[in-house]
Amino acid sequence: MPDTHFYHYDDFDRTLVAERVEQFRDQVRRRLAGELTEEQFKPLRLTNGLYLQLHAYMLRIAIPYGTLSTRQLRQLAAIARKYDKGYGHFTTRQNLQLNWIKLEDAPDAVAMLAEVDMHSIQTSGNVVRNTTADHFAGAAADEIEDPRVWCEIVRQWSTLHPEFSFLPRKFKIAITGSPNDRAAVRIHDVGLRLWRNPQGETGFEVIVGGGLGRTPMIGKTVREFLPKDEMLAYLEAVLRVYNRYGRRDNLFKARIKILVHEIGIEKMREEVEAEYAASKDGALKLDPQTIEAIARQFAPPPLPHRPAIAGEVERLKLEEPDFALWLKSNTAPHKMAGYRVVTASLKPAGAPPGDASSVQMEGVADVADAYSQSEVRVSHEQNLVLPHVAVEDLPAVYRALGRLGFAEANVGKITDIIACPGLDYCALANARSIPVAQRISNHFANLAQQHDIGDLKIKISGCINACGHHHVGHIGILGVDKNGVELYQISLGGDVDFGRTALGDIIGPAVGADRIVEAVDALVRTYLDRRDAGERFVDTYRRLGVEPFKESVYAAV
Amino acid sequence: MAKNLSGDLTVASANRLADGAVVFLDDKGCWTRHLESAALARDKQGAEILLARAKAESFPVVDPFLVAVTEDGQGALEPVSLREKIRVSGLTFAAIAAEAVRYA
Amino acid sequence: MPLYREGSLQPVADTGPAPLPLADWLKAPTQAVALANTDQPDELSTHLGRLKLIVLAFPKFTDGRAYSQARLLRGRLGYRGELRATGAVLRDQLPFLLRCGFDSFDSDQAGFGVALARARTLFSVVYQGAADNRATVALLRLRRHHQPATLAAD
Numbered sequence: 001m002p003d004t005h006f007y008h009y010d011d012f013d014r015t016l017v018a019e020r021v022e023q024f025r026d027q028v029r030r031r032l033a034g035e036l037t038e039e040q041f042k043p044l045r046l047t048n049g050l051y052l053q054l055h056a057y058m059l060r061i062a063i064p065y066g067t068l069s070t071r072q073l074r075q076l077a078a079i080a081r082k083y084d085k086g087y088g089h090f091t092t093r094q095n096l097q098l099n100w101i102k103l104e105d106a107p108d109a110v111a112m113l114a115e116v117d118m119h120s121i122q123t124s125g126n127v128v129r130n131t132t133a134d135h136f137a138g139a140a141a142d143e144i145e146d147p148r149v150w151c152e153i154v155r156q157w158s159t160l161h162p163e164f165s166f167l168p169r170k171f172k173i174a175i176t177g178s179p180n181d182r183a184a185v186r187i188h189d190v191g192l193r194l195w196r197n198p199q200g201e202t203g204f205e206v207i208v209g210g211g212l213g214r215t216p217m218i219g220k221t222v223r224e225f226l227p228k229d230e231m232l233a234y235l236e237a238v239l240r241v242y243n244r245y246g247r248r249d250n251l252f253k254a255r256i257k258i259l260v261h262e263i264g265i266e267k268m269r270e271e272v273e274a275e276y277a278a279s280k281d282g283a284l285k286l287d288p289q290t291i292e293a294i295a296r297q298f299a300p301p302p303l304p305h306r307p308a309i310a311g312e313v314e315r316l317k318l319e320e321p322d323f324a325l326w327l328k329s330n331t332a333p334h335k336m337a338g339y340r341v342v343t344a345s346l347k348p349a350g351a352p353p354g355d356a357s358s359v360q361m362e363g364v365a366d367v368a369d370a371y372s373q374s375e376v377r378v379s380h381e382q383n384l385v386l387p388h389v390a391v392e393d394l395p396a397v398y399r400a401l402g403r404l405g406f407a408e409a410n411v412g413k414i415t416d417i418i419a420c421p422g423l424d425y426c427a428l429a430n431a432r433s434i435p436v437a438q439r440i441s442n443h444f445a446n447l448a449q450q451h452d453i454g455d456l457k458i459k460i461s462g463c464i465n466a467c468g469h470h471h472v473g474h475i476g477i478l479g480v481d482k483n484g485v486e487l488y489q490i491s492l493g494g495d496v497d498f499g500r501t502a503l504g505d506i507i508g509p510a511v512g513a514d515r516i517v518e519a520v521d522a523l524v525r526t527y528l529d530r531r532d533a534g535e536r537f538v539d540t541y542r543r544l545g546v547e548p549f550k551e552s553v554y555a556a557v
Numbered sequence: 558m559a560k561n562l563s564g565d566l567t568v569a570s571a572n573r574l575a576d577g578a579v580v581f582l583d584d585k586g587c588w589t590r591h592l593e594s595a596a597l598a599r600d601k602q603g604a605e606i607l608l609a610r611a612k613a614e615s616f617p618v619v620d621p622f623l624v625a626v627t628e629d630g631q632g633a634l635e636p637v638s639l640r641e642k643i644r645v646s647g648l649t650f651a652a653i654a655a656e657a658v659r660y661a
Numbered sequence: 662m663p664l665y666r667e668g669s670l671q672p673v674a675d676t677g678p679a680p681l682p683l684a685d686w687l688k689a690p691t692q693a694v695a696l697a698n699t700d701q702p703d704e705l706s707t708h709l710g711r712l713k714l715i716v717l718a719f720p721k722f723t724d725g726r727a728y729s730q731a732r733l734l735r736g737r738l739g740y741r742g743e744l745r746a747t748g749a750v751l752r753d754q755l756p757f758l759l760r761c762g763f764d765s766f767d768s769d770q771a772g773f774g775v776a777l778a779r780a781r782t783l784f785s786v787v788y789q790g791a792a793d794n795r796a797t798v799a800l801l802r803l804r805r806h807h808q809p810a811t812l813a814a815d
Contacts, residue, residue, distance in 0.1 A: 010802070012786045012798040012801065012802070013798075015785060015786050016784065016786045016788070016798075019783060019784050019785065019786075020784075023783055023784075027753065031574070032574065032575060034616060035771070035772075038619050038620065040722075040751060040753070043722075043723060044753055052572055052577055052619060053577075054579070054640070054643060054644050055577065055578070055579060055644065055647065056572075056576065056577035056578065057576075057577040081655075085652070085655060086653075086654075086655035086656065087652060087653050087655075101577070102575060102576035102577060103574060103575055103576065103577065104575045104576065126723065126725075156788045156798065156799075157788060157789060159788055160756075160757075160784065160787070160788070160789075161788075161789050162728065162756070162757040162758075162760035162761050162789065162791050163725075163728045163729055163731075163732050163757075163761055163791070164725070164728070165725065165728070165754075165757050166722070166723050166724065166725025166728065166754075166757075167725060240729050240732075243725060243726060243728070243729045244726055244729050244730075248724055248726075278737060279737075283790045284790070287799070287803060289803060289806065290799050290802070290803065293802065293806070348659065348660050348661075350660075350661065351653070351660035351661070352650060352652065352653075352660075355652070355653055355660075356653075357653045357654075357655070357656070357657050357658075358655075358656070359656050359657060359658050360653075360657075360658065360659070363658065403658065403659070404658060404659055405658075405659030405660055423639065423640060423643060424643060424648045424649055424650065425648075429640075432649060434650055435649055435650050438650060481639075484637070484638055484639060486639065
């Protein structure tokens with residue numbers, strides 16, 4: 001196994017995944033032979049990541065804590081080529097979705113995943129799902145501790161957990177190791193935030209009951225400080241309370257956020273703490289050696305010293321304005337001077353956001369092999385990240401990504417749109433989201449203009465399930481269906497950044513598909529006309545309130 | 558089921574179990590990928606019979622259901638709802654071409 | 662409904678005492694009780710020693726509340742008698758049911774007996790501790806770390 005700088009499977013992990021593949025293979029065989037009804041089979045296929053969408057089955061592949069080796073990324077490309085239409089979609093939960101899978105091929109596809117220590121286990125179904133982390137983990141300058149260690153511990157604990165495989169509903173956990181929460185922990189069923197207390201100890205703030213969808217809620221703190229080695233005991237307590245008391249009478253009221261809302265956070269805390277107290281210091285307490293053996297594998301790669309300033313970079317900044325913009329928007333500070341964290345934007349102008357072809361995946365793998373320690377990350381904004389790029393190598397990386405169309409200088413900008421697959425793919429959707437994203441992206445393609453507009457996060461969901469996270473977009477767009485016509489409801493002021501979580505305010509009646517670009521344009525114009533120096537779109541919105549924005553949108557549509 | 562503007566024309570549709578493909582029940586009780594070959598019910602009663610037949614033939618498919626369609630002068634069928642139009646004719650945008658190095 | 666226990670591929674005869682629903686059992690505790698999946702296992706604690714059979718319910722196979730009841734009964738309450746799953750009990754849930762401490766099953770699904778015979782060996786590694794007391798991967802790793810020469814990979 002090549003030297004990865006994150007957890008790599010031992011024979012135990014491999015055995016489990018291989019045995020799971022064989023179990024699934026047999027279940028598929030029985031389903032195709034008619035020995036299982038669809039009702040009996042559906043939870044089994046969902047907990048192996050296989051959805052039935054409009055046109056075909058979709059396989060959702062887990063990318064734990066959004067971290068991939070280049071070997072793994074190349075295998076994803078190969079699977080997409082062999083069993084799909086040669087492309088995939090990187091999701092808001094750091095997974096990869098392949099949209100054209102056949103049920104009869106699914107066991108072979110997951111067997112190919114197992115070859116590179118990957119799987120699709122529990123990426124769907126009423127189980128604990130892929131635990132997501134900060135996509136800059138292990139590299140970001142503001143990190144207290146690498147959260148991926150804890151994601152891996154949660155991954156193992158939650159995989160085929162015998163007690164929690166039939167929860168009331170799905171369960172999503174996110175972990176951040178930085179005060180700047182890039183993992184959106186407050187909109188997850190459980191969020192864990194690593195922090196250092198005044199005594200200098202590092203522990204978890206445990207947040208419970210966040211989530212988007214029909215009833216968006218921001219999670220509440222159930223425990224301010226939890227010693228790290230108690231994490232599993234505490235999680236087990238939360239899950240047991242949820243499994244026992246979460247609602248099962250109504251699909252739309254079955255998440256833990258509803259339970260917290262209905263009984264209140266004090267009662268929730270009481271139940272969890274009582275359950276936790278009964279099992280504390282027991283079998284679930286993490287042995288320091290267990291933690292250490294996993295943490296050691298996430299030790300950062302030994303990066304050779306490279307200069308913090310590179311002549312070629314400085315020269316290119318002056319010669320190519322787009323490169324200068326790209327440095328600003330698509331690269332971020334690294335723990336180590338002489339390095340930057342590079343985001344490959346999967347939002348080229350006019351392209352379906354977050355998609356990559358097999359050739360592009362292999363291209364990114366090539367760049368990562370040459371310039372990023374053979375490691376790639378998936379952000380929950382549907383982009384890819386090269387976590388360890390030397391400053392001196394930035395021009396070469398810029399060119400190489402540019403050949404793939406992945407060097408658009410738009411990360412965090414208006415065309416860095418997050419969109420769910422929407423009605424083009426998804427059986428749950430009311431409206432399409434990808435064509436809307438494409439039109440907005442084309443309209444604002446000018447890079448200089450985008451940088452002038454500054455940080456602006458547009459998030460588009462094709463239905464109330466909110467897989468596009470529209471509630472937390474600076475501009476949120478929700479597709480609705482009224483008498484067979486696609487309409488789009490606009491909300492403003494949502495946020496998940498800088499430790500701040502806010503849900504957007506709906507501005508008024510939904511807007512037709514043919515006017516949505518005009519609406520967004522009106523919002524941007526209002527911002528540009530009224531902003532104070534240094535204000536982002538969302539700051540101006542907060543200062544002025546909804547009226548000026550509402551006025552200009554409805555005048556324009 | 559979406560309102561059918563030109564009467565109660567319906568076909569029965571499902572996704573094929575083995576590969577998820579969109580299919581329609583034809584007059585022989587087999588599942589075809591071609592909408593033009595679909596058995597057409599012209600009224601409510603016919604639709605009920607069609608659905609019952611689809612469910613009876615549902616071994617190779619998942620969860621059959623009725624789709625409202627319109628018929629033009631030449632007898633060509635088209636689904637009424639956007640969702641079903643997309644199911645029949647595929648993505649409404651160009652996905653990246655196989656082996657493409659960049660989008661467009 | 663056929664009754665299955667490990668050790669027999671065919672259904673076995675149900676010769677034990679008929680379980681009482683909890684409310685009735687609390688008034689007159691016998692050897693067998695049946696809990697609804699909303700009942701509190703704690704309520705059995707004072708007369709737990711009397712019990713030879715506890716029946717837990719799966720109204721739908723997707724309703725997983727009885728798994729937690731089973732864990733509490735086997736774990737915290739230390740119940741060692743027969744623990745039976747009834748309701749919608751299907752083969753593919755057997756690995757989970759066994760790990761949570763169930764040892765008999767009411768099921769009319771074809772092939773259930775054969776599936777039961779194989780269910781413990783479907784997965785040779787487990788990450789979590791459970792009622793079956795199998796060594797977890799974490800534990801095996803610690804042992805291997807301390808005695809690398811003596812422990813072969815399981």
